[in-house]
Amino acid sequence: MDATVLDTLFKTIASRKGADPSQSYTAKLFSKGRGKIAQxxxxxxxxxxxxxxxxxxxxxxxxxxDLFYHLMVLWAEMGVKPEDVWAELAKREGISGIVEKASRPKE
Structure with missing residues (x-):
């Protein structure tokens, strides 16, 4: 299996935005907003x-x-596309996790 199943799932999730919350759990999550989805x-x-x-x-x-599903609902809510995340992962490929983390801006 590859990321295709995740891409397909994301498309299904995104298609539920604005759908009837009484007919779809995903639509119900969207109707509750970003806070509930993040929770x-x-x-x-x-x-x-x-x-x-x-x-x-x-x-x-x-x-x-379940975690992947809810994370993808959050992505869809915030306008993040799976390919954005895949690209970020690809950028990190071959880089030590310690080096990658050290390269992040300090908060």
Whole structure:
């Protein structure tokens, strides 16, 4: 499998913007706004941690899928496209994580 499944998922998610919230969970998330969507990303991230520490691989796989889904809803809400993220990852390819992190502007 490659990123194609993620690109397809993103297209489906983006198509739900403005759809009837009573007919689509994704449309319902969009109707609740960026804050709620971001909260869901955080919740799913925590559930991934819990699955990794106290459950098993099957649970981690399921929670990871939930995390990807909610993250993509957030991307769509904010106008970020998967290819933007793929390009950022490609820029970092072959660069040490320590070097990459050190190159980021200090806050």
């Amino acid at each position: 869901k990303v955080g919740e799913e991230g925590v559930e991934c941690v819990i699955a990794a520490l106290s459950e098993g691989n099957e649970e981690l796989v399921g929670e990871s899928a």
